[in-house]
Amino acid sequence: xxxxxxxxxxxxxxxxxxxxxxxxxxxxxxxxxxxxxxxxxxxxxxxxxxxxxxxxxxxxxxxxxxxxxxxxxxxxxxxxxxxxxxxxxxxxxxxxxxxxxxxxxxxxxxxxxxxxxxxxxxxxxxxxxxxxxxxxxxxxxxxxxxxxxxxxxxxxxxxxxxxxxxxxxxxxxxxxxxxxxxxxxxxxxxxxxxxxxxxxxxxxxx
Numbered sequence: 001x002x003x004x005x006x007x008x009x010x011x012x013x014x015x016x017x018x019x020x021x022x023x024x025x026x027x028x029x030x031x032x033x034x035x036x037x038x039x040x041x042x043x044x045x046x047x048x049x050x051x052x053x054x055x056x057x058x059x060x061x062x063x064x065x066x067x068x069x070x071x072x073x074x075x076x077x078x079x080x081x082x083x084x085x086x087x088x089x090x091x092x093x094x095x096x097x098x099x100x101x102x103x104x105x106x107x108x109x110x111x112x113x114x115x116x117x118x119x120x121x122x123x124x125x126x127x128x129x130x131x132x133x134x135x136x137x138x139x140x141x142x143x144x145x146x147x148x149x150x151x152x153x154x155x156x157x158x159x160x161x162x163x164x165x166x167x168x169x170x171x172x173x174x175x176x177x178x179x180x181x182x183x184x185x186x187x188x189x190x191x192x193x194x195x196x197x198x199x200x201x202x203x204x205x206x
Contacts, residue, residue, distance in 0.1 A: 001120045001123075001124025001125055002124040002125065002131070002140065003063060003066070003128055003144060004124070004128065005129040006128055006129060006131075006132035006137040007024075007025065007066070009137070010066070010075075011024050011025075011072065014069070014070070014071065014072050014075060015072060016072040016075070020076075023076065024076050024079050027076060027080055027083060028079055028080075028086070030083070031083030031084055031087065032083040032084075032086050032087045034087070035083065035084050035087025036087050036090075036091055037192075038087070039051075039087050039092070040091065042088065043088070043091055043092045048092050048095055048096035048099060049096065049156075051088055051089075052089060052092045052093055052096060052152075052155055053152045053156055054085075055086065055087075055088035056085070056148050056155065057085075057148075057149065057152050058082075058084060058085030058089075059085030059086055059089055060085075060145045060148030061081065061085075061145065062078045062082035063082060063141055063144045063145040064141060064142050065078040065081070065141075065145075066078055066137075066138075066141040067137075067138035067142050093113065094110065097112070097113045098110065128144075131143070
């Protein structure tokens, strides 16, 4: 959220035109939306913490990489990597929160997680814009990358066994167990054809 208000001016400073700037900004959402579907089977195969760390490290590398680019096409590439990292990270975090919830309290856990996203969406752009104006966008990108890597380190320290074995943790009180393993493309087709979810897809894309 913090990089959103400074990314477009930063792209323009690299000599990017209006059209390509729009492509750079939208590329994250395109990769993220597609990646969410493909990431589902991966998140259900490996431990949640393992996929959270992978998403944090990938996103952190990409955001810090914004500060190193010198050409518009380079910015587009790291933006795509950022979208891929976020596509794994966000669903993994929500899945982890659901797994750790007591029976009947999954909704409350999702509410807390959603509230955290809302708070970030509220204060992130303001802080990013102020930081970009006073310190320069490169320093903001490096700070955000370091913040993501620090968070990854915290996840590793608090869940060492799960992260490095890559196995699914059998958490006590798990509200919902992962379903049978499916190939990524098969899983995507099953999700898209789900009759209960079809209305949600139409609402989001509409």
